[in-house]
Amino acid sequence: MVDDRQEGDGGIAPEAFDAAPVSVAVIRGPERRLAYTNLAFRATFGERPIGEPVRHAFRDLVQHDYFDLLDRVLADGEPVTLAEAPVSLFFPDTGYEQRFFSFSLTRLPGDEPAVLAVGVDVSGSVDTARRADAADEQRRALRRFQSLIRVSAEIVWVTDPAGYPVEPSPGWERVTGQSWERFRGRGWQRALHPEDREETARSWERALAQARPWRYVVRLRTVEGDYRHFQVNAAPVYENGVVVEWVGTCTDIEQEWRREHRRRLLDGAGAATAERTGLREMLGALADVLVPALADGCGVHLLPDYIDRPAGAPLLTERVATAARPDLPRQPPFGREWYAADSGFTRAVQRSRPLHHTFPPGRPPAGMLPQGTTEWLAAANANSVVLMPVTVDGTVAAVVTAAVCGEREPLSREDVDLMRQMFDHAHDALSSAIEYHRTQRVALALQHSLLAEPPVVPGLEIAARYRASPATAEVGGDWYDSFVLPDGAAVLAIGDATGHDLAATVAMSQLRNILRSLIVDRQECPGDVLRRLNIAMETLIPEGSATCALARVADGGPDGMRLDYAVAGHPPPVLVCPDGSVDLLEDAANPLLGLGPLFDEPYHSAQVRLPPGCTVLLYTDGLVERPGEHLDKGLERLCEQAGRFARRPLPAFCDGLLTRLPTAGIDDLAMIALRVPPDGGEAIGVARS
Incomplete structure (x- = not known):
């Protein structure tokens, strides 16, 4: 009896195919439903759902164009026969794989269109033929390779499947001087440059494990005692799908390597x-x-x-x-x-x-x-x-x-x-x-010539530093100054004339000289001095502008040393105590110099006591400013580092700030620092860089 899911068709009884040794199936109707499969078909392709569209029943089939052949047979009635056609899908006995079938598709007579599919598994014969063809091709390739290496390679060698030489290599002995006894095993590696041995061995082992052709460049020590570059080419030799040996060559490419090496170096120098x-x-x-x-x-x-x-x-x-x-x-x-x-x-x-x-x-x-x-x-x-x-x-x-x-x-x-x-x-x-x-270098020498040496002040220590911008060869407007007044007070000044050219340097020199004259001219607080400097600039440097911080350090009697200061558009001075605490001196901020009649108000001064061992630092904005960052961030970094270096000698204090602060490198920077000695300590020392 026929399964009630498998219907007869047009004079053909499906049960007639049940015991057939070949795979038989019937596909019927406009929806191409699978109507019948025989025992051989089910043994080969597994239980496929009867009544389902064939595309769904065989949705694991890779070759979808076979469904197109089915449509064509149903459409025009012409049978189709294919020989050794690949079929890739899930087979119940082996899982997913590709096999080869010779099959035919024939339209059956009847009112409803149907197709009879008959197939024979021919994978065994195809594999046998392909292996024979592959073996023939491999033998031909080996003969060609052997002929080629006899005429082109200086060294030819043969190893067993594990990579050990199995016969002497006259070319190897001629080039390297190694005899067969020294060459065999892994002895050949001793002829390689010491720096190449480890990586060459790893690369060769990878090629052996993967059974893939090997191409590598090594340096071989020749009988003359020098090293030359050789191109190594090796390939596995198969018999019946198994590697039985390796054949390889070594070709001297020293001249080609040198030409390529020269090209790379010159290209690198150009870049x-x-x-x-x-x-x-x-x-x-x-x-x-x-x-x-x-x-x-x-x-x-x-x-x-x-x-x-x-x-x-x-x-x-x-x-x-x-x-x-x-x-x-x-x-x-x-x-x-x-x-x-x-x-x-x-x-x-x-x-x-x-x-x-x-x-x-x-x-x-x-x-x-x-x-x-x-x-x-x-x-x-x-x-x-x-x-x-x-x-x-x-x-x-x-x-x-x-x-x-x-x-x-x-x-x-x-x-x-x-x-x-x-x-x-x-x-x-x-x-x-x-x-x-x-x-x-010339610009830097000019800039240094315009900067005054800090004076020797009994009871105090002064150090100054200047660094030109690495981003420009032009001189800038950063400057510092220090000197001693007739009453013994020490004056510190620092400023920045706008610009990064010779005009800025000239303006800087003029400002410094005018400021010196104003300070010595009369005894007055730093704010009044800066106000008079602003007025003088209106006449003497009408197109210029500048910033400045001015400080006066004197003995304040029983209270110790006293600092009077004023700032005109400049970053605030920093007071660093020996315990690492740091204060920004911001109580005497005044407008930029060079505003002239736009600002005719008094300039403010401020006063602060200087405890023993403290440091007063004046600096230009190159030490704290970075593009795209608020100035407060730079001031925070400065205070943090200054606190860390508070107990260092004054020169080391200044150098530490220059080294540790992440400056932008696009502006000059200057600093001048004054150290009050600790109680009972002696002053001394002046440093400039």
């Missing part, structure tokens, strides 16, 4: 100079290109006074950049060094030719480089060093020292030539940066 304008930053970036690509350590020195240096005089250098491999110590990036006129360093500069030395590891020649550099070379186990003058616009402007350390191959003549090409490649950018740097 380093194109993206920077400051000379120090540019030279630092070039040092980072050299290390570790060409050297393990590098230092760059400028020669600021070389052009004007008298004959026979020592040579001054400024170290402006250093670089070192991560596992090596690094020299400080900044510092000054002097070289005797007859030193190897000075002679190399005078001749404008590189000085190249190779030596036993850790034993650099004495007298060629400064003591600090020589000690670094010994500690880093260096084996070679190059001292290369860098000529810009016909003059030696800098000197680059580069060293190679450990077991790395010493610097060669080709390496020295590549260093020279790097800096020649950057010549135009270096020329502009050096001119910029020289202008900045």
Whole structure:
């Protein structure tokens, strides 16, 4: 009997197919419902729901275009036959996989359209044929590969499936000098550069585990004792789907590697100079290109006074950049060094030719480089060093020292030539940066010449600091001043004339001189002095404006030292007590200088007692201002750091603020600080930087 879910059709009794050894199904009606499946069909495809649309019954079928074939047979009545067609779906005996079937679709007669589907699983024969074809193709590929390597590769080798050599390699022995006894096992790894061995072994093990072709670049030690770059290519050889051996080649690519290495270094040098304008930053970036690509350590020195240096005089250098491999110590990036006129360093500069030395590891020649550099070379186990003058616009402007350390191959003549090409490649950018740097040095010297030395004041200590903006080569308007009045009182002043050009410096100089005259002219409080300065500016500097903080420190009798101060548009002075407490002195704030008739009101002064051991700090806005941030944030940072440094010596107090405060770097900054000695302490000392 036929399942009552499976209906007969057009003269064909479905039960006739029940015992058929092939898969049989009937699909009927405009909705393409599955009407019948025989035992072989159900054994192959599982129990599919009778009465459901065939697309739903076989929704796991990947090849949806077979449903389109069914529609076509129903539409035009032409039968379709496919041989070795892939069928990907869920099979009850194996799960989801792809098999191959030869099947036909035939339209059945009758009032209602129906299709008879008959299929045979031919996966076994297809797999056998494909394996045979794959084996033939593999044999052909192996023959081609063997023919190719015989004519193109210098070294050919064969290993077992675990990656161990199974036969001698004449090419390997000819290139590396390793005999078969030394080559076999993992002995071949001893011919690799020590820095390459670990990573090469890991890469080779990954290729073996994945049974995938291996392509790698290694450095091999040749019979001449040097290292050359070789391209390694290896591929697994299969038999019956199993890896039975590996065949590989090593081809010398040293020249190609050097050309690519040179291109990368020159491109890196070009990028380093194109993206920077400051000379120090540019030279630092070039040092980072050299290390570790060409050297393990590098230092760059400028020669600021070389052009004007008298004959026979020592040579001054400024170290402006250093670089070192991560596992090596690094020299400080900044510092000054002097070289005797007859030193190897000075002679190399005078001749404008590189000085190249190779030596036993850790034993650099004495007298060629400064003591600090020589000690670094010994500690880093260096084996070679190059001292290369860098000529810009016909003059030696800098000197680059580069060293190679450990077991790395010493610097060669080709390496020295590549260093020279790097800096020649950057010549135009270096020329502009050096001119910029020289202008900045002249501007800085001019600025310092206009700043007064703090006086020696018995009972007090005074320190001053000035830092030019690294973002501009022009002089600015920041200034400070201090002197002692006839009555013994100490005066501190600090200010900022608007602008960052020569006009600002001229205005700064005029303001300082006018202020000095007004202070000495008559004995009056700081606020009155600033008011008169504002009036004077209307006539003498009509287009200018400025800020200023003025303070007078004197003995207040039994109450100790007293501070009288006034501020005109300037950040407030800071009073730092020995216990770390900090106060902003904001009780004498007055308008900006240069307003003239717009402000004709009195300027206020304020007074505060100075406890023993306290510090008074006057500063310009470059110390506290940052773009996009409210000034109060900068003042909070200043007070916090000043409290931390309260008990440090005064010079260290000032230097700590310069070092720890995150300044924007786009403005000059100046500061002047006064320290009242503790009870029973002696004053002394003046510091300026």
